[in-house]
Amino acid sequence: MTDGGSEVAPASPAAVVTDRRVMLGLTFVVAFCSIAYELVYSELLTVFYGGTVLRYSITIGLYLFSMGVGAFLSAHLDDPEGNFLRTEVYLAFAGPAGAAFVIALNSFPDVVFPMKGAITLALAHGPILLVGLLSGFEIPLLNELVEHREETLFATLGGVYPRRVVRGVLGAFFSVSEAEGRSFSEVLGVDYLGSLAGTVVYALVLYPRYGLVVTVLVLGLLNGLAALAFAVWSARAPTARGGDRSLSLARWRGVVLAGLLLTGTYGGLVANAGAVDRAVTGAYMGDRIESEYQPGKADVTVTGFERTAYQRVTTYQRDVAGNADTDTCLRLDQAIQLCDSWVDSYHSGLVDVPTSAYLNESGAVSGGNESFDVLLVGGGDYIAVDRLRDYDVSVDQVDIDGEFLDYSKNESAFARYHDDAHEYDRLNTTVGDAYRYLRHTDERYDLILLDVPGARSDDSLALYSTEFYTLLRQRLSDRGVVATWVYSRYYYSQHRAVHVNTLREAGFDRYLPYSVYNDPDGDGELERGERFWLLSDGPQPVPNVTRARSDYLDAVAERYERWEWRALPSYRNVEPNSVFDPNYGVIVDP
Template identity: 65%
Template structure:
């Protein structure tokens, strides 16, 4: 006569039980570390400082993991608590990302110490996910059956002997015991590695932050449901199954969360457009006083290197609505000043060369993926080498009508040679010298741009100039950004440049007939200084505004005391705007 209360042995045996639990270990570790990477990137989007954000996130995550591991000793039934933990993580992971976005999406709401409070609160999801993840290893250790031999037994005799032999030359060794902790930790670390790699190479570049965090939530919820189903399948008698009211409620939540995430991920493009569009618009408005600008998002796309946003803006006290292009947090161009910016970048410095020499000039353009600067250069017939790291943005310059209306098909210029790659690497691998180097690059808004504002980078630029060569870049105003300005000037001096020629371009943004200062440029030299003759510029804009732009004169580049230059190996974060 059978015992009706007997519990059936696992259907697939002890080895299969262990493998299911270890597979779950891999999945939950994958999700936990990827959640933290999402949070790091979100904090970078809102606050800048990539190195700081990722470093703080890792530190807080490791701290909260430790706290969770300590508190796990107070948890009871391992099976039900592991299920609860995974359901909580499935909810808290994506919800945490939404919390960070919402917290930073209301620029019009002002209260005392807002910046400090929102920054502190934005780190709460890191702690919550870390705390819950800290429960996982102790719970899984108690769930994984003791095993015969070590995990190395799975790899076969010869490899195992080779590994143990190598270890024995460096450490004292002894036969492995049956403690499953080392195996759970090994799989956990492997899952964390997979999470970082898949997030960096697949999830974020291909799907963006919003869809990525929803996919992670779905994976976490499915792990919880799988664990619950597998646990229930191991019991024969219904009343022996662990399906008390709370246990059953947690399972139901897991199923509901899984279904909800599945629906959101299936419509990921729409969800991403709504969520990302909202905070991108708020991010743009944050650059203005409350109520000063209206923003209508037209399109956005995240490449491997930057977020490309096209939007219409209507600014109070300015005539009409204009379309703008924004790269990450920095405006790249607007309808009203496309002409003035590129005239300042290209036409003014080229006026320093005699008209008969244009065809003999060699120009290096770093950045300029919209090809508008190339269009200006084409007017002079110069030879152009262009280097831009973002191949996707270059493709937009060739295909997007908004950019093509300004570049006039300049990507087909027969004296243009475009290289998709890192400018640092390009310069190190080339011995070619240039008469003119133009920097059409993003502003120093985050750690990602530190190398483009480093002593080493400007030193490479200097090494690639001909005797008469100069470097041209737009710069931030020293009045609006004095800390950045001092760090930038000392960095350029440390690279060998000792003279500069500053000038502004002018525009009439409010159409009141009064031209106002717009973009500022520096021409940098470490050798002979050519003379600017604005009448040589083949630019209607320069012809109209030469009286305001010129005369362009050379000045000695000052050095600020007590300000370190920015270096790749010794960064000065003052060069980052808002650092």
């Protein structure tokens, strides 16, 4: 009976099935979005504050806690139709707005105030709690909305699985009975399934293809569409409890209009995903880069932005006050990789200096008829390959980012320096993880060059581990050494201490330090730039830069008259970094 006293016919079986399918479909979508929002927040926090394991662990913990709070508070909510609609619209707004909030907190690095780091870090976790709280409302509300509890989805699938076998297995550990239709179990099961789908699709599709900015817009779009689909279904479908849901639609008009506005906005932004990603990330990167200089000293213009499955590739131009030349630079994620002003000196230090230790008076690699084999780890811009080509050596290159390798072949910022080195006939490039490559190869190398970014997240820990350096040492020939750039002990003392002890643990006992020199401010005075080490567990070849094929080294040869191999130091109370026992001190915080 309705309030007016007229009877309402019970819903037909077809309507029952349709109702259930709609609600369970919505359960799947909202669970998908909720967990994916938290993955976006975890990655954003990692980008800005470092510590992948820490950020993901705290995010998951706060999310589950706030979901529990939401589920507890949902006992005070009535009108399940209206409140579920409101929850989805709120989530459609709060999810993307939370990501924007985290980015905004970190977009003004020049603003300084007491305890800024601690305060911004605490505030950055606010969106996790808000999205978790709203997600906690969803399951109790959906449970009330899934009608006809005796005809659940799992009950209709009862003949698909061997129920007697399942009961037998469960009965060995629990008290069991014949399965009954329970809407809560059904909703919760579909919710878990949606969460699984959200994690998998985020990791394999959304993040690699769209990045964080567009991914969070896609999730907002899905939440908005879920809200609108529910509003349309609720307005049209009959209810077994009686009454006409369309009578309450007028009360939801404002919420529905908000959902339409959000959905339309997100749809337009997602349709122009590439432009949105470049604009947001480019503006943020520009602000970050400018903040590295004194206020007003640098003018930065982002000229290109690409995203691969492993990193963000940003090219930009910077005009530094007092320097007449415009510098074109490259960054991978937030770490600077090269600039016009020092690309020559860096690669001379990485390639020409160590190679010169093996050159004879004519400038050819010594060793008679033996081949000279080089392993290049990284070097996806092919500039190091171009330098090695000058010495006619055999090069095995291993780089995990195949998309970046392809990008570098034609990108003008690299092409003028590598001169199509990817076509070098003695180059063998392997797209894959260097750690795995070293575990499976039997090749031995006369020189190993590490042209890889510094450790700035948990993802790069393996390339700074005792296991990795042990493999490098084992792949050296009797005369072989490893060449790598290193951080300054003055600016990165903690990182350096862990790095050195890791090298010692891996079996390296000697190193040859040297630096390159640049004129970054254009005042005509050379300053120390990138620092390098040669690493060895036995041989101690001495470079002779006068034999190298480098105009840069010819101009600064007098700075390389003294060479001294030294015993690798040891730092007390500093644990090495291992794959199975990581020391996060080797990570340089963004």
